[in-house]
Amino acid sequence: MHVQSNIRNRRQILKLIRNRGEISRAELSKETGLTKPTISMIVRELTQGGYVTETGKGESSGGKRPIMLTLHPSNFYGIGIDLADEYLIRGIFCSMNGEIITRIESGYENNFENILNVLMTMIEKLMQYGSVDQVKGICIAASGLIDFRNNEIMHSHNFDIAGRNLAGVLKHHFGVPVLLENRPNAAAFAEKQLGCGKNFKHLIYMSSGRGVGAGIICDGKIFRGSSGIVGEIGRMLIPFEPELEYRGKTRHLEDLSRDSTLAGMASLAKGEELSYSQILDLYRLGDPDIERIFHKNAKFLAYAMQIVANILNPEAIILGGRASELGEHYLSEFKKEFYGDGSEISSRAQVLYSEFGRGGVSLGAAMMINDQILNFNL
Incomplete structure (x- = not known):
């Protein structure tokens, strides 16, 4: 039990140091509830193991200036x-x-x-x-x-x-x-650790491109369900009015929203073969035909995410993949649909673009x- 307790304490201290960037021993003691001698012992072990290093003296709140700790930048x-x-x-x-x-x-x-x-x-x-x-x-x-x-x-x-x-x-x-x-x-996980999701314990990251999927963070950790197969939202069925552009497509979110579908619809609307990168340029230039296609896509994705949000009650929805490259106009259309029915649960979630995009x-x-x-x- 003592060994397990020591490992838990070391994990807690390391994650606090990572999240804060720099922190003193006194602050570690205050935030963890561990005694100062225990903190000193664990910090000494972590320093000897190459995990932690001292960076210098921090600001004083009345006494001696504290020695600040940070993760060692070049050992692991x-x-x-x-x-x-x-x-x-x-x-x-x-x-x-x-x-x-x-x-x-x-x-x-x-x-x-x-x-x-x-x-x-x-x-x-x-x-x-x-x-x-x-x-x-x-x-x-x-x-x-x-x-x-x-x-x-x-x-x-x-x-x-x-x-x-x-x-x-x-x-x-x-x-x-x-x-x-x-x-x-x-x-x-990247958004939770370092990006726009670091202040949220519960979030859903939605990615779209050649496929559609979701990564779910619950209580600060990746949610994996019973077998690890979670977030396969691309198989959701989307209700819509049949239109010429969608002939031959299923009603699965992924089939309606992948970039090849959008490019095909745009090619039909414009009467010429267009790639996804070409229609993205046209969207940014404000082409009305292309705007209609992308905004229909925003409606489908928002419909799906509202269902997921009403089940999981996240603090934030983060749009990633190629959707994150479409700018504020697209985000506004997504929010209009996502918040449209005034759901008490989904209305509490913030909708944000990914901080890191494809990286x-x-x-x-x-x-x-x-x-x-x-x-x-x-």
């Missing part, structure tokens, strides 16, 4: 990888306190051998920024259903990676723990490794 690192939906792999090398040391992007072909080769090359480049002892793990965030008990990808609609023992292959090659995570979960997934993946370090699991 995590690598976060985003198997992104737009045929890019994004990787970052990140310190324990969330400082991004470097970022790398690379294209790939959608077959397992090519994805594996690109991942290995990218991770080798990232690991050059720290010693073998400093890199504590790799987290790969991918679209699909993750079996967290067995650290395996069960199903991926967009990638040839399901059932391939990706984590096991990379762990064997690099000799460090490799975790798998769902992309919306990783992005939600949030890889950052969140790296922060998950760092969180495992702070919990003494790695």
Whole structure:
């Protein structure tokens, strides 16, 4: 019991130091309720272990100026990888306190051998920024259903990676723990730890692009349900009036809202083949046909999120993925639908854009490794 209690106390102290940036021993004692001798003993252990360092003297409130503590900036690192939906792999090398040391992007072909080769090359480049002892793990965030008990990808609609023992292959090659995570979960974790969600204990992050998904934070932690398959909102059925643009589509949110659907509708409206990037430019220029398409999309997504919000009662809804690139006009349309029926529950939730945009997934993946370090699991 004493060992478990000591580990819990160390975790609590480390997370307070991370969240505050700098904090004194006296403040740690006050916020944790632990005695000053206990705080001093644990801080000494954490300093000797390389987790914590002293930064200098803080402001005095009447007595001696306190010695401030912070996480050691260069002893432990995590690598976060985003198997992104737009045929890019994004990787970052990140310190324990969330400082991004470097970022790398690379294209790939959608077959397992090519994805594996690109991942290995990218991770080798990232690991050059720290010693073998400093890199504590790799987290790969991918679209699909993750079996967290067995650290395996069960199903991926967009990638040839399901059932391939990706984590096991990379762990064997690099000799460090490799975790798998769902992309919306990783992005939600980044917002909770470092972004616009850090002041909320309950939030929902919604991502849209080639698919639609949600990452859910409950009481400050990722909500995983009974088996880890949570946030698959893309399968929700959306009621709507049948229109010409939607012929051949199901009423699933994901089928109606993915970027290829929006580009197809815009191409039909304009009488020429248009890519998603082209219709995004037209939307920003105020093209009325394209505005109508995107605002219908905002209505669908807001309808789905209102249902989820009424069930989970979050403090915030964070729009990420490609929706976060659409500006205030789109956000206004989303809010109009989301708050439209005056629901007592959903009206309490703030609606925000992601702070990190497309970079949030890889950052969140790296922060998950760092969180495992702070919990003494790695």
